[in-house]
Amino acid sequence: MIKMKLEQIERVKKISKSDFISQYVKKQIPVVIEELTEDWPAFHKWKLSYIKEVAGETVVPLYDNRPVNHEEGFNEAHRTMKMSDYINLLEEKPTNYRIFLYNLMKQVPSLKNDFLWPEIGLKLVKQLPMLFFGGENSKVFMHYDIDYSNILHFHFHGEKQCMLFAPDQSKYMYKVPHALISREDIDFDDPDYEKWPALKNAKGYITNLKHGEMLYMPEGYWHYMKYLTPGFSMSLRSFPQNIVNLSKAAYNVLIMRYFDIVMRKFKGQKWIDYKNEKAIENTNQYLRKAS
Template sequence: MILSPVQKIKNISSQEFLRTYLKPAKPIILEDFADPESPAFKKWNYDYFKVIAGEQKVNIYGSEIESLDRVASKPIGQSTFADYLDLITSSPTEHRLFLFNLLSIKPELKNDIHYRDVTDGKILKWLPFMFFGGEGSITRNHVDIDMSHVFITQFQGIKRIWLFPWEQSDLLYKLPYNFHSITNVKEPDYDAFPGLKYVKGYEAVIKPGETLYIPSGWWHYIQYETEGYSVSVRALPSSWLEKWRGFKNLVLIRHFDNMMRNVFKERWFRFKVGKAVRKANRAIKRQKL
């Protein structure tokens, strides 16, 4: 596996961003996508969150290794938001908050982030999500089900994100009818999954104030280097092929997979794993030609 660093830029025009990064689907770290003068950078912190939403109940997510047969892992428990924040600041933990809706619970917070929209109006500012995690927590290697472009801005802590283009799905052992890989790209087992030896991707390290652009359909594995949180906004897929994939994933494939898993249970998962391995083996042969 070969990883190249994602470059960082600032003061890029919309025209140049669309031509150089969005259209050719190339990841980049934007240093000024979120205006550094935004109120969020001045007043947001854990103590502030505890005051405005500390009693809010939150679903907590843990390791996803045990849920490889599912589109999305299930929560492992609940707590108050305040207790969760105390947890991640006291010690390393794999516990995360996934697609947290604090900005919906407290919609006035949306006004605290001012975007320098290099997409020329494509981002959905009204649909933000927050992600919190403890030091060492991870999100498995996956593709977003709706195939949107994603802009993820770090507000506290440091995240390390590995990115791989859609075209390498077979070498990554994509689980058929799902949107994640069955491999551990952080600690690759080249004997069990030799396709990983041919994978080429990118590595991004984002710090507070920086925004990573993840193109539509790109794989991403996320690790919290420290505890912290980020906010993501999306832009709809650009091409009709990406739009069709997103629609198919949301409306057809997800429900088909749930039905087959409920009917055939473990046999369905074994079938998908076998298919992933066969597709990877064919992809390996193409690499050797």
């Protein structure tokens, strides 16, 4: 049985600004900082029971693992539910329903008092951070972020597995063109190398995040997340420092996203199918050239 080439992400308990920037940001290498949040109120308070208490009546958007569909809008939710009912579901049984990129702090301003903007050397975007929730074994498909930001990803309540690939591994990832995702029918927990042979060449990173730990994800890194237990995470962002990545981010936000929306509208499912076929064709073409 062939396993993916995955290296454990480096870990430190604490780190100075200068060391974080020189050893990880400048080199664009991921790292886990284990004790960055220990002086935050969130470290002691942010459990599912607390979120249920302060945000239970809030109606939240939920997403499951269904493939991209031309009839659905960009990041359109699959259903909605009161937060209290959703947390009950998380605690009751495994579920694929996730909360993705949700600004819960806008609905519940008191949550803003529970975290501190870390003094870590990055100029963070001071907008309200997004929260992500998931049930046991729920998965976030392999993708990279539209804005190529440097991301500080904090996890709370339970354990979450994170798999990362650097941008230079995109050639092996069966990247869907005019999108930010790999083929959604790839099982990155147990890939079928007969069907997806390029993945045998991909070299990535992996770690399990526990309560209060922070994962630094460099600019444009692919990431696949799996909730090993029910839990939730928060991301803080810093704009890309690499000028090439900044231009790619601008293209994604201002052109690519809207081009894809228009093509979905006029071509429908044929556009989705075409992109999925091109993902295989482009990757296989690279493999032939490299061999």
